[in-house]
Amino acid sequence: MQAEDEISAAGMAIGAAYAGHLAVTTTSGPGVDLKSEAMGLAVSIELPLLLIDVQRGGPSTGLPTKTEQADLMLAMYGRHGEAPLPIVAAYSPSHCFDAVLEGARIALKYQTPVMILTDGYLANGSEPWLLPAAADLPDISVKFQTEVNGTGPDGEPKYMPYLRDPITLARPWAVPGTPGLMHRVGGIEKQDVTGNINYEPLNHEKMMHLRAAKIAGIANDIPPLAVDDPSGEAELLVLGWGSTWGAIQAGARRLRADGVNVAHAHLMHLNPFPANLGEVLSKYSKVLIPEMNLGQLSRLVRAEYLVDAKSLTKVQGLPFRAAEIEAKMLEMING
Incomplete structure (x- = not known):
């Protein structure tokens, strides 16, 4: 889908993720600048999407047809507040497939936006590549939440959108319209477990640490450096x-x-x-x-x-x- 600008493209990707799809939006460095506010929202509401950055010479328009690797710090820190996200980098034209597949696996398993870094040299390069059989690819399917997973203050069954997996710290993913699983998302800080708007200092700090720990924990789920x-x-x-x-x-x-x-x-x-x-x-x-x-x-x-x-x-x-x-x-x- 072609959006009118980078901001809209990022917003549509978030909407698609909220609707239960793995969303992908692509750009180069200046586009990452424009998408940064929306990526902070994606970090806050914890939805899976991929932002693919084909790096080029900068700053600004810079060298729009030339290569560079100067967006690493932008990928690491280019969002408002403490908003960590995983970063995966491709190293060859054919490896772009593996990098995006790995990014998708992480995004879906951990319910997080993921940045994929390539560059102009890879984008304009080519090499022989054996198309893999779909049956040989890893299973990255997810199980949507379909039933309530908690109880409210009065003991009634209730959906808790931030009740996290104890291992991955990922929150459940419920498709809008699923009976009994109505919930709110947005950029204002959420209460742990319930997802209600919460302005309490200690809750904010707890959510900051939970989001950071979720990303840090991915280190236990990736291969050791060879x-x-x-x-x-x-x-x-x-x-x-x-x-x-x-x-x-x-x-x-x-x-x-x-x-x-x-x-x-x-x-x-x-x-x-x-x-x-x-x-x-x-x-x-x-x-x-x-x-x-x-x-x-x-x-x-x-x-x-x-x-x-x-x-x-x-x-x-x-x-x-x-x-x-x-x-x-x-x-x-x-x-």
């Missing part, structure tokens, strides 16, 4: 995300062919990080993070894990070449 370190003797770990994957892989293979040890790990899940990321980082004395921005992942990693990660940045509207990353690897190994 490390490509054939020798097991590398001192340098190159940590990447998104479309830098190919250039990092090529650079690392060139060095290994010359007898130089180097390790490579690539993040698909950027929020939350894989549970073993801290352990992986601790095994290497040197960490290099190449990215097409001015060091956004590097800042997040340094803040979260207190490691002296070094940045290799490029903001020319062009992807990295393997030789650029190879040269920086050698510089750090020999430095």
